[in-house]
Every structure is written in C-alpha cells, then in structure tokens.
Amino acid sequence: MPEVRGFFPPLTATGRAALIPPPPWHYSGDLLTVEYRTDPARVRELLPAPLEPAEEDPGAVALIWADWQSCGESREELLDPVRSQYKECFAAVRCGYRGRTYSRCVHIWVDKDFALARGIHQGYPKKLGSIHLTRPHPYGPAPRLGAGAVLGATLAAGDRRLAQAVVTLRGPSSSNGFVNAHAMAHHRRLPAIDGRGLALDELIASGAASFEGGQPWAGDAELELFEAPSEELAALRVEEPIGAYYRQIGVCWNGGTQLERRTAGS
Numbered sequence: 001m002p003e004v005r006g007f008f009p010p011l012t013a014t015g016r017a018a019l020i021p022p023p024p025w026h027y028s029g030d031l032l033t034v035e036y037r038t039d040p041a042r043v044r045e046l047l048p049a050p051l052e053p054a055e056e057d058p059g060a061v062a063l064i065w066a067d068w069q070s071c072g073e074s075r076e077e078l079l080d081p082v083r084s085q086y087k088e089c090f091a092a093v094r095c096g097y098r099g100r101t102y103s104r105c106v107h108i109w110v111d112k113d114f115a116l117a118r119g120i121h122q123g124y125p126k127k128l129g130s131i132h133l134t135r136p137h138p139y140g141p142a143p144r145l146g147a148g149a150v151l152g153a154t155l156a157a158g159d160r161r162l163a164q165a166v167v168t169l170r171g172p173s174s175s176n177g178f179v180n181a182h183a184m185a186h187h188r189r190l191p192a193i194d195g196r197g198l199a200l201d202e203l204i205a206s207g208a209a210s211f212e213g214g215q216p217w218a219g220d221a222e223l224e225l226f227e228a229p230s231e232e233l234a235a236l237r238v239e240e241p242i243g244a245y246y247r248q249i250g251v252c253w254n255g256g257t258q259l260e261r262r263t264a265g266s
Contacts, residue, residue: 008020019114019117020072021073021074022073023254024073024209024252024253024254025070025118025253025254026070026071026072026075026250027070027249027250027251028069028070028248028249029248029249029250030133030135030247030248031066031245031246031248031249032064032066032151032153032167032244032245032246033065033177033180033244034063034064034165035060035062035177035245036061036063036238036240036241037060038061038237039059039237040058042235042236042237043058043061043093043106046106047104050203050260051097051185051203052096054094054101055096055101056101058094060093060179060242061092061093062091062180063089063163064090065087065089065131065153065155066087066088067087067133067135068085068115069084069085070084071084083114086114087111088110090105091233091236092104092106101182102183103180103181103182103184104185104186105124105125105186107125107232108125108126108127109126109128109130109131109157109162110129111129121188122186123186127157128157129155129156130157131153131156132154133151133153133154145169146169148168149168149169149217150166151166151169152167153167157228157231158229158230160226160229160231162225162226162233162234163225163226165222165244166221166222167219167220167222167244168220168221169219169246170217170219171217172215172218173216173245175245176213176216176245176249177245183207184207185204185205186204186205187201187203187204188201189201189202201261202258202259202261203259203261204259205256205259206255206256206257207256208251208252209251209253209254210251211249211250211251212249213247214249215247216245216246216247217246218244218245219243219245219246220241220244223238
C-alpha cells in the first residue's frame, strides 16, 4: 500500500498539497482590540459545560481585528505571501474552569482557507469573512502610530457587515487589554459519521509557546455591531465601553493540553 502524507488533508504521496503544515506555527501581526461590557447572560449562553462565567467582570468582551503574516517551521510561506498573509476578527470572552480563568473565542472570521483549517485543529469556531483594518505607516496619508492616530476596522460575512470600529489612540499603555490575556479554553468536536453523538469531544487549553510584542497603545473606540440572518455577534451588544488598544506582536503556537475528553457515546 502506498503511504500518504500531510498534517491536514488533502493527503498525498509527497504531502506537498496539505492545506497546512504541522505545528509549530509562527505569526507576526498587528492587533486592534476593542473591549466592552455586555449582558453577562449573553456570555453565559456561549459557555458549554463544564465552563462557567468568569468570577470577575463576566460580561467583558474583546472584539479583536488582526492583520497576520504566518508560517510553519520552514518559513517558506513568507516568500510566497499568498500562503502567509491573512486577516481575522474574533470575539473573545473569559470563563472559569476548576478555579482558573481562561479566555475563549466565541465567534471568529478569517479570509483564507489555511487559517480556517488551523482553527479547526485548535478549536476556534472559524468562518470565512471579509476583514479590513487601517495600517499605520510613518509616511504618506496613513496615520502615524502615536497619540491622536485614528484607525478604522470592519468585519463582514455573507455579504453583510457585522461590525465596524473607529479607534483613536491616546498614548502608550502597560497592556493590550485583559479579556484575551489568558490561555484559551476551547472545545474540539467532530460529529460521528453515523449521527450517534460525537466522534471527538475534548476540552483543551492552549496558548503561545513564545511571545514578543511592541509598545501597546491605548485609546477610545466607537464600535457598532449589526444583525445578520446567519450570525449572532450582535447578541453581544455593547452596553459599556471599556477601552481600545493597538499592538504589534509575534507569537508561536505549538499545541495544547487536554483538560477533559469524552469517549464516543458517553
């Protein structure tokens, strides 16, 4: 029998056609984060057992736009930019599990298939969307990174706009916010092919294997969320602004740990 190779389908004799390489995965990117408070009940209904709402500030939400370059260990994608560059927008909340606070991505959109496939492996609920954000630049009409810079961001999916934000930076910050500052607690689930329950059902924790970042900038945000027929981001309506942040970062992701696992049919 011939062997087929690849970390993720399609699997071939060489493995060259696989949609994504094996971890570690490396990322360089610009993050624009808007934090706010919503009704804690709307966060609670997005937390499957055994996760619970965070003890402090259970209604806090971070909506994060990111402009990424990413690659596997060989770095070859960086010289073929269509395979490395993508954008995403995701909503993160916080939750509790056995006395520890975790972050959790509850909605996320990306604009490339390889980013979506990585999310399936990591437990992110990724969907395809259209994501754009202002890129600061030291020359020309783009905003210079500094106090007074004004940055915009938009999210759309299925031909509908879901969110838009305008962020005005005030000055340097000691952090990039608190909602997305913990290890992630995600579920990896796959329905059984015979329709009887789940073939894969595990709760995992993961985070950055390494991290470096530039100076965070804090600011104020105007954020709007919009209803759409097949999306539920707007249910996390803005009730109280917290703040906004911009930061350039570099991270490496190299797997996670299993917190709980259920066997098929249990």
